[in-house]
Amino acid sequence: QRLAKKNAIVKQLASVETLGATTVICTDKTGTLTKNEMTVKTGFFDRFHITINGVGYEPKGTIQIERPNKSFLMLEATSANNLATLAQAEPKLFDPYKNLVLTAYFCNNASLQAPTTDQTASTSWQILGDPTEGALLTFAHKSGFNIPELDQEFEKVHEFPFDSDRKRMTVVMKHLPTGKIFIFSKGAPANILGICSHVVLNNIRILLDQDTSGNFIEKTEILSRQALRCLGFAFKELSNQESKKIDQLTKA
Numbered sequence: 001q002r003l004a005k006k007n008a009i010v011k012q013l014a015s016v017e018t019l020g021a022t023t024v025i026c027t028d029k030t031g032t033l034t035k036n037e038m039t040v041k042t043g044f045f046d047r048f049h050i051t052i053n054g055v056g057y058e059p060k061g062t063i064q065i066e067r068p069n070k071s072f073l074m075l076e077a078t079s080a081n082n083l084a085t086l087a088q089a090e091p092k093l094f095d096p097y098k099n100l101v102l103t104a105y106f107c108n109n110a111s112l113q114a115p116t117t118d119q120t121a122s123t124s125w126q127i128l129g130d131p132t133e134g135a136l137l138t139f140a141h142k143s144g145f146n147i148p149e150l151d152q153e154f155e156k157v158h159e160f161p162f163d164s165d166r167k168r169m170t171v172v173m174k175h176l177p178t179g180k181i182f183i184f185s186k187g188a189p190a191n192i193l194g195i196c197s198h199v200v201l202n203n204i205r206i207l208l209d210q211d212t213s214g215n216f217i218e219k220t221e222i223l224s225r226q227a228l229r230c231l232g233f234a235f236k237e238l239s240n241q242e243s244k245k246i247d248q249l250t251k252a
Helices: 013-020 080-089 091-106 131-142 147-153 189-194 210-224 240-251
Strands: 042-045 048-052 062-066 072-076 111-113 126-128 154-160 168-175 180-187 198-201 204-207 232-237
Touching (some): 042 091, 062 131, 080 091, 091 131, 091 147, 111 131, 147 154, 180 189, 180 240
Antiparallel strands (some): 048 062, 062 072, 168 180, 198 204
16 A cells, blocks of 8 residues: 555565665666667777767767778768778778678568657667677668668578577578688677687788687677677688588578
8 A cells, every 4th residue: 555655556465575675786787677779889800990870779870990000981870881991992991891791681570660650659770680780780780781772782592690608699591602602600709710710910810819819709808898788799701512511401
């Protein structure tokens, strides 16, 4: 009755008893609890650092890429022409950046919904699916790549969904113009590093040693201390023999 007088609605009385004994409540400050919304803010690939600007799930904003020499490149959703130039002028930046975007986009089952004029609907961009995947999808749309062209260029062959044992999600994609098969994975950084044998530095594929792996882990720990949720990305182009094995596996 005392709760009712204070306009409190409770389904389970035991929950109130537990809450009444609580002295400290810890919450995050990313907007996940308050708005069920996440946004990609920063990241790194190869020797480059990126900062992503924008609000919520609206696919508008800029991406600032910091080069090792501390110079900057700015990209946004309408930067397709700039990317074409970048691919020719700076392949050491463009190639790993594209693989980052492809992994964020293809390891994803969320979808973006634009605001409508319907007064009963939301007036802001929304996502259907997981908030983390929605944030990655928004990042991909901000990246400057033509997303409809990526959809036409690649075909999903198979998906290995995230589970508590693997701690990662993996998709097998076919590049239709060439017939090549690629694998893209996302998951906990330490777990992703644990399955990688090589890393791309200076756009060159080299063996992943303990020092390089430790450097990546140190960077993710720095980001984690800033209350950021960290994910690791990986990709691989399969050989013809490996492609046949994947084909047999996905048809089994």
